[in-house]
Amino acid sequence: DVKLALSSSQVAQDPLVVAMEAAAKRIMERSNGEIEVTVYPSSQLGSDNDVLEQIRNGAAIAVLVDAGRLAPFKKELGILSAPYLVDDYKQYKGITSAPIYQEWVDDLAETSGIRLLNYNWFQGTREMFTKEPVTKPEDLDGVRVRTIDAPGWIATVNALGATAVGLPWSEVYSALQLGAIDGAEAQLTGAFGIKLHEVTKNLAFTDHVQLLTGLATSESWFKGLTEDQQQIITEELTKAGDEASDATVAKLETVLADMKAAGVTVNEINVDDFKARVGGVYEELGLVEAREALQPYIDAAK
Amino acid sequence: MWKIFDRAEEIIAIIFLTGTVTSVFFGALGRAVGHPLPSGPEMAQLLLIWTCMFGADLIMKRGEHIRISALPDSLPPAGRKALHLLCIACMIPFLAYCGWLSWHLAMSNWAREIGASGLSYGWVTLALPVGCALMIISLLRRLFGHGLLYSIEPETHDQEQLL
Amino acid sequence: MTSFLLLCLALGFMVVGMPVAFSIGIASIVYFLLPGTFMPDSTAVQRIIAASQSFPLLAVPLFILVGHLMNGSGITPRLLTLATTLAGWMRGGLAQTSLLLSALMGGISGSAVADAAMQSRVLGPPMIKEGYSRGFTGALLSIGGLITATIPPSLGLILYGFLGEVSIGRLFIAGIVPGVLLTIALMLATAWVSRKRDYKPINDRLPTGREVLSAVRRSFWAILFPVWLVVGIRFGIFTPSEAGAFAVAYAVFVGVVIYRELSWADIVDAMLLSVRDIGMIMLIILFSGAFGYVITFERVPQTLAELTIGIFSSQTMLLITLSLFLLAFGMLVEATVIVMLLTPILVPVITAAGIDPVHFGLIMMTLVTFGGMTPPVGVSMFTVCGILKCSYKEYTVEMIPLAVAVLAVVMIMILFPDVVKFLPRAMMG
Numbered sequence: 001d002v003k004l005a006l007s008s009s010q011v012a013q014d015p016l017v018v019a020m021e022a023a024a025k026r027i028m029e030r031s032n033g034e035i036e037v038t039v040y041p042s043s044q045l046g047s048d049n050d051v052l053e054q055i056r057n058g059a060a061i062a063v064l065v066d067a068g069r070l071a072p073f074k075k076e077l078g079i080l081s082a083p084y085l086v087d088d089y090k091q092y093k094g095i096t097s098a099p100i101y102q103e104w105v106d107d108l109a110e111t112s113g114i115r116l117l118n119y120n121w122f123q124g125t126r127e128m129f130t131k132e133p134v135t136k137p138e139d140l141d142g143v144r145v146r147t148i149d150a151p152g153w154i155a156t157v158n159a160l161g162a163t164a165v166g167l168p169w170s171e172v173y174s175a176l177q178l179g180a181i182d183g184a185e186a187q188l189t190g191a192f193g194i195k196l197h198e199v200t201k202n203l204a205f206t207d208h209v210q211l212l213t214g215l216a217t218s219e220s221w222f223k224g225l226t227e228d229q230q231q232i233i234t235e236e237l238t239k240a241g242d243e244a245s246d247a248t249v250a251k252l253e254t255v256l257a258d259m260k261a262a263g264v265t266v267n268e269i270n271v272d273d274f275k276a277r278v279g280g281v282y283e284e285l286g287l288v289e290a291r292e293a294l295q296p297y298i299d300a301a302k
Numbered sequence: 303m304w305k306i307f308d309r310a311e312e313i314i315a316i317i318f319l320t321g322t323v324t325s326v327f328f329g330a331l332g333r334a335v336g337h338p339l340p341s342g343p344e345m346a347q348l349l350l351i352w353t354c355m356f357g358a359d360l361i362m363k364r365g366e367h368i369r370i371s372a373l374p375d376s377l378p379p380a381g382r383k384a385l386h387l388l389c390i391a392c393m394i395p396f397l398a399y400c401g402w403l404s405w406h407l408a409m410s411n412w413a414r415e416i417g418a419s420g421l422s423y424g425w426v427t428l429a430l431p432v433g434c435a436l437m438i439i440s441l442l443r444r445l446f447g448h449g450l451l452y453s454i455e456p457e458t459h460d461q462e463q464l465l
Numbered sequence: 466m467t468s469f470l471l472l473c474l475a476l477g478f479m480v481v482g483m484p485v486a487f488s489i490g491i492a493s494i495v496y497f498l499l500p501g502t503f504m505p506d507s508t509a510v511q512r513i514i515a516a517s518q519s520f521p522l523l524a525v526p527l528f529i530l531v532g533h534l535m536n537g538s539g540i541t542p543r544l545l546t547l548a549t550t551l552a553g554w555m556r557g558g559l560a561q562t563s564l565l566l567s568a569l570m571g572g573i574s575g576s577a578v579a580d581a582a583m584q585s586r587v588l589g590p591p592m593i594k595e596g597y598s599r600g601f602t603g604a605l606l607s608i609g610g611l612i613t614a615t616i617p618p619s620l621g622l623i624l625y626g627f628l629g630e631v632s633i634g635r636l637f638i639a640g641i642v643p644g645v646l647l648t649i650a651l652m653l654a655t656a657w658v659s660r661k662r663d664y665k666p667i668n669d670r671l672p673t674g675r676e677v678l679s680a681v682r683r684s685f686w687a688i689l690f691p692v693w694l695v696v697g698i699r700f701g702i703f704t705p706s707e708a709g710a711f712a713v714a715y716a717v718f719v720g721v722v723i724y725r726e727l728s729w730a731d732i733v734d735a736m737l738l739s740v741r742d743i744g745m746i747m748l749i750i751l752f753s754g755a756f757g758y759v760i761t762f763e764r765v766p767q768t769l770a771e772l773t774i775g776i777f778s779s780q781t782m783l784l785i786t787l788s789l790f791l792l793a794f795g796m797l798v799e800a801t802v803i804v805m806l807l808t809p810i811l812v813p814v815i816t817a818a819g820i821d822p823v824h825f826g827l828i829m830m831t832l833v834t835f836g837g838m839t840p841p842v843g844v845s846m847f848t849v850c851g852i853l854k855c856s857y858k859e860y861t862v863e864m865i866p867l868a869v870a871v872l873a874v875v876m877i878m879i880l881f882p883d884v885v886k887f888l889p890r891a892m893m894g
């Protein structure tokens with residue numbers, strides 16, 4: 001009998017978790033009850049980094065993480081959450097089918113014991129939520145914007161012109177409400193989940209990062225499965241990723257409407273003005289070569 | 303010799319606490335004036351676990367860890383000794399195992415970063431094996447220096463507690 | 466089932482006198498050693514470490530340090546003068562003064578036991594000399610600490626907020642009204658006892674406006690402290706988790722620069738005492754990290770929530786039942802331990818029943834902290850009776866009117882939730 005725990009930082013109602021639950025059921029059925037999958041939403045098993053550490057020690061868990069979490073183990077993978085890498089999240093299909101990407105994933109498994117099963121869980125595009133309206137990059141001067149506490153994200157937000165603040169996600173609402181920060185960058189669904197629309201009334205579609213995530217599990221545990229079991233798990237979880245992405249996209253429309261109804265103003269911006277500012281981020285993170293290597297596949301996917 | 307060791311431990315613990323307070327303070331102050339120190343909260347949390355482990359050992363040395371003493375107190379010294387022996391027989395292997403596991407965890411995950419500062423999370427993890435080792439030493443010193451009867455409780459029952 | 470057995474194991478260790486932190490730690494590592502657990506053992510130590518890596522938790526060591534700095538900074542005697550001026554004219558003047566002092570200290574200190582211990586040393590001997598019975602003196606000074614623990618800042622509420630993922634800022638603001646109600650209720654009970662026993666006032670007349678003004682001026686910086694704390698949190702100068710660091714800086718500033726009483730040696734002393742307290746309380750929190758993981762992994766809160774929702778039809782009935790349980794448990798077990806063990810389990814249960822976790826937090830912390838003031842096991846009781854040399858029996862008899870006052874306030878909080886919920890809603894939306 002095989003047991004697998006799926007961990008996500010999202011809440012139980014999130015489309016991603018819903019898709020995980022569905023996959024858990026299908027895996028159970030396809031394996032005739034041999035593989036038992038339990039889903040743990042809301043970081044119940046620990047923060048993403050903690051779960052990754054457990055995974056490296058051989059725990060039978062798969063965690064949904066963005067590539068920034070994997071970058072310390074395999075620098076090149078960090079590019080997957082770099083700013084303005086693609087125009088549309090569907091172009092990631094081109095990236096994940098590139099041989100160079102497969103090399104990075106195998107390298108990661110070999111050196112760190114983390115097996116990246118897929119990278120097709122779209123959570124939304126990162127946008128800028130602020131107290132004051134933002135219509136051009138200059139408006140971000142001196143604005144304290146919360147971002148993910150990792151080098152890539154901080155570099156991106158600073159490059160856009162804001163002042164990056166790496167606060168825990170759980171503190172964002174009260175920090176905004178109390179004025180400890182002036183804005184936050186987030187995807188719409190995530191922002192709606194913590195009621196960001198109650199404390200920030202301006203939204204700019206900066207689209208700086210297409211937030212894709214993937215399921216990472218323990219290489220040693222995964223190798224210990226039979227080929228059949230590996231296939232069932234890989235196929236069903238990748239399928240779940242596509243379902244989750246579709247559900248997320250479908251939800252974006254309603255979420256945006258709800259936010260507008262709650263009094264959020266969407267400010268017109270020219271994305272290219274913001275895009276022009278982030279070139280240096282790739283150099284800062286040492287990802288220039290990786291970007292060049294991926295470019296043909298991204299172009300082909302357009 | 304032990305005197306120097308004990309004094310040094312107190313001084314280090316105080317330095318850790320001072321560092322925790324100043325990191326939080328300047329982290330918040332920096333953000334309030336628009337120049338956040340991205341590593342402020344991270345330093346604070348790193349120093350916090352070190353403060354905790356050293357503080358826990360200082361308390362261990364005094365035999366003052368919070369415990370419910372109603373049952374042992376109602377027993378004659380021989381009974382109390384027996385219960386204390388049972389406790390210590392569980393505590394030392396527990397500390398040793400925790401220390402070993404966390405040492406292994408720190409060493410095998412050195413690549414994990416604390417956050418934006420790029421510092422290894424191993425520095426956080428390392429506090430536990432160090433703390434466990436210190437507490438094993440202190441427990442043994444109490445056992446041999448104060449005897450089984452006062453190994454995990456102080457000679458006088460007048461300590462104050464929180465909440 | 467497994468988690469129930471582990472809970473029994475932890476309680477068993479506690480009963481035989483093992484330090485609480487280790488009882489919890491050993492019981493949780495046993496879970497990982499069981500053959501049925503498919504998580505690696507290193508997950509246990511990882512959870513222990515992860516428990517320390519929480520930003521809100523930083524408030525605990527910071528406010529412990531603030532409490533210790535108070536003693537050397539000259540803030541305490543100034544607040545005592547103010548309390549004496551304001552309450553000395555009442556029947557049972559010294560007793561009423563002590564309650565008012567608890568309320569004033571409440572704005573700075575977050576610990577009931579620290580307040581009770583300080584007051585037993587400062588006010589205990591004069592009260593006994595004035596003819597107050599030892600039992601009543603002990604009970605009053607001990608239970609007065611409950612006011613200090615309820616008025617923000619509050620260590621108990623910080624722990625509850627941290628473990629239950631409830632906004633500490635809201636909990637703090639929600640504590641103001643119950644803290645004031647407790648002060649009033651205890652003062653009424655004290656007035657009744659004083660009339661019956663003919664405990665005398667210490668001043669023969671009401672204070673003049675000039676006297677009040679002068680006392681307020683002398684303690685101005687100390688009174689300003691809680692105001693400044695709430696304003697600072699409300700206007701985003703710092704988050705509730707960071708407030709403690711500013712409180713430390715303020716206490717040092719007032720003690721060194723304004724009152725000029727806090728010496729270098731005092732600061733070092735306060736830090737050493739704090740490091741010890743932090744080690745004592747945080748080791749329990751850290752080792753509980755592994756225990757919390759076991760509870761989550763075994764889905765205990767979900768199961769419990771599903772069970773209770775079927776049984777209780779009304780929120781009030783659920784609250785009353787839980788309160789009786791917490792009161793009984795609190796009388797027997799140390800407050801920190803109960804908060805550690807029960808917050809992660811109970812918060813999901815009451816949230817599922819539609820109860821505001823801020824509301825429940827105030828009820829739970831009041832009862833659990835009060836448990837430390839009652840026999841048979843109570844840290845506040847032990848501390849105060851130890852300092853005043855009063856018998857537990859006398860203490861128990863004399864505490865009855867005060868206990869009635871506390872329970873009446875809890876009943877008000879249960880029956881009229883708005884008493885607790887109004888202020889945070891008005892201030893924070």
Ligand code: NA
Pocket residue numbers: 570571572573574575576612613614615616617618619
């Ligand atoms: Na208080």
Ligand code: NA
Pocket residue numbers: 795796797798835836837838839840841842843844
């Ligand atoms: Na009690």
